[in-house]
Structure formats: structure tokens, C-alpha cells
Amino acid sequence: DQQVKQNSPSLSVQEGRISILNCDYTNSMFDYFLWYKKYPAEGPTFLISISSIKDKNEDGRFTVFLNKSAKHLSLHIVPSQPGDSAVYFCAASDQGGNQFYFGTGTSLTVIP
């Protein structure tokens, strides 16, 4: 039962352009969402989060958008840099916060 879905397993973007990574969820009780970045042979690293009371959160080159009615969130990276090449995981939690549900990840390649 996949409660968090990332339907694009991979994405390639030219350096300097915008990268848009998408995530859909099914559980309407989810109210806290995070994006993690993962390099090979390393653990996931926190990138940015958003709670359901907001529809946008920005941190430097990274912006997360939340559309609660569509149960959809996206991560925008602009401008994309080669060092952004990694696997990006979307994760969601309900108000309990004990358990985070992860998507399957999207592998981003930024081409110099």
C-alpha cells in the first residue's frame, strides 16, 4: 500500500535550469511533508519541509509547493547545479509524527 508516490523514477535537467520533482500522497491525514536528498552510500539528508497550514516554503534554491486538495507536492530547484544530482525522497507524516512514509525516490541528474 503505497501512501506516498513518486511516479518519475528519474529526471535529467540541464545545469542552470529548473528541476521539478513531484510527489503524490493518498492519506488525507498527512499534514507534514519533507524532502530528503540521498547520495550513493549515504543516508538520506534533510532538505526542506512543509506543514499543511502552508502551501509554499522556500529555502534558497529549493522551494516546496503543497496542493492539499490534489494531495500533491513538488520540489523546485532553481537554478539546478551538478551537485544536486542525487536521489530525492518525498516523505509524509500524520499528526502523530511517529512514522514517516517515504516515496520510492526520483533520481535527478543535472547535466553540466
Place this chain on the structure above:
Amino acid sequence: EPEVTQTPSHQVTQMGQEVILRCVPISNHLYFYWYRQILGQKVEFLVSFYNNEISEKSEIFDDQFSVERPDGSNFTLKIRSTKLEDSAMYFCASSEDRMETQYFGPGTRLLVL
């Protein structure tokens, strides 16, 4: 910057053997978690731990699994009798509070033969 550490980085074991995966969470964190990622699949939640007891566990976390905080710094995951399907990357994470960001360790790659 404080970080979560895990040992060993790799573990190879025979089916049926017991393994203990170790984690040192960030020192002022109170919530601890174990996740696993089978190769090519999503990261799956196993268990959360707070105040010296399990606060939530997934259906993956059956009687073969146990967690412990044996002292003030370590957080361990024990698999009592490993199965082939336990082969995965196991990540430990910790957070200051329940809804705070979880910081992940680098993982332990477990291979069960």
C-alpha cells in the same frame, strides 16, 4: 555539526544468525527510529522509540526484531534469526521532538547469505 553514526557500515551474515546493528543518535535527541531500504525499493519505516520504549512499529517489525537503548548513547536494532529477505540497507534516525526533522545515519548494509 552533530551527526548520527552507525556501525558497522557493512555486515554479512548467514541465514539464521543474529545480528545487532548499532547507532549513536545525536546527543540531545529524544526520538529514535529505524528504517530499511531493500535494494531498488522505497525506504520503509520499522520502529520508533521514545522514553525507553517502542512508540510505534510497522508490520515489518515482527518478533524477530527488537530495539534497545542499552546506555545513554547507543540505540541498537537486533534481528534474532536473519532471513534472506532481511538483506537491506538499515538506516537509523533521530529527532529532537516527534514532529521535528529526522536526521539519518549513513546506514548499515546487511547481506544475509
